[in-house]
Amino acid sequence: MKHEDKVFALIDVNNCYVSCERVFNPSLNRKPVIVLSNNDGCAVARSQEAKDLGIKMAVPLFQIQELVHKHNIIVLSSNYALYAEMSRRFMQILSTFVSEHEQEVYSIDECFLDLSRYPQNYDLSNYAQQMRKRIFKWIGLPCCVGIGRSKTEAKMANHIAKKNPHFNGVCNLVEMDPLVTESIFQSIDVAEVWGVGRKHSKKLQSMGINTVFDLAISQPQVLGKQFSVVMQRTVLELQGISCIEIEHTPPSKQQIVASRSFGQRITELNELKEALSMYVQDATQRLRDEKLLCGCIVVFVQSNPFDANIPFYNKSCSYALPQPTDNAVELVKLSIGLLDQIFKEGIQYKKCGVILTGLEPKSTHTYDLLTDMSIIKESDDLMDALEAVQQKFGKKKIAVGPCFIPGRSWSMCRDKLSKNYFKWDELLVIMK
């Protein structure tokens, strides 16, 4: 198949986190609602009503307190367990429209579909409307669909569908009159293009490239030289030449990061150790879920970068393991050792974290000749036992090192957390 014949769709849940909350709490409908990031720091999701009030993406809560009071904006902590379950169902419904290798789960609320096989047999706009209807009917989430000849075009189409209600949730650039496409592209800021961020859009504007249309008629190679091959691909994709394929099986992870800002500043080494040992176990859990081993561990600590009066302290330390592992006891012990090396007295710490890298599949790892396999076996048995206890009695019943101590000053703020309606003891109560 020639690349010209490719067709992609991007389906994206509108205001995802707010929409998830509204499914279980209809009193939020038609009201301005925002959902906050971890630690109740920034607004990471806004309902349309909140956007209309001028609340920007990722703005810190303290900067909009006045607006919040004035307009009775409803403020919620983020409830990732809930959103993850809704996301799983959203993706599952979309999987009924294509075959397995034609679907790519791109993010928690976005999904690419390769529809290249379908134009002959389906009216794609109609097919997309069926997707929207089924998703809304089955799980109550509103979404938009963009269709284009490349992923970047599909993203653009999705953006157009979202901003223009008369499209009724579906924008199909493949079928659109090129003159109409052109005039729409002329009206959209180049910063809206997928892959063009703040820095690049500034530079593009300084070169006289202000709109999506300007970028689409640029010369890919010239921009490739001035930016990078990424920008070159973006231009080609906007011209309808697909350069980025669907990834139906997620590529295996390069690294696993677990970090958090603290609710309050920390100065004591012991408290940092408590936090870090928790994060390491979170990372190790994800490592084991992916059936990977970790060959290198990085620990970092930071003070508050926004504090203008005090110099920013940002230090990390890494260690390459002689033998890759997925053992939480070992990883906690090592990371505490690394923390000892980078800890400095008198700093007000705001954040710490761990990065597991040098990852490789556990199934294909070859141990060297001198490895005592009985030790590996013991480690596996221990981790299995640990996980079995957690599964049966809850995540916080057993752990490695000093963690899960309630009431710590550094623990995350989540004051306005909704329930996880998918758990037995938090189900929605209709009537009592």
Place this chain on the structure above:
DNA sequence: TCTGGGGTCCTAGGACCC
């Protein structure tokens, strides 16, 4: 007072090798 977290990819530059 209060500013998220988890990722990927690309590039430039240094170290090192022959």
Place this chain on the structure above:
DNA sequence: TCTGGGGTCCTAGGACCC
């Protein structure tokens, strides 16, 4: 004063994404 060229590997930093 003259002072290779080409290759690889690693790392840090920057840009982007949601």
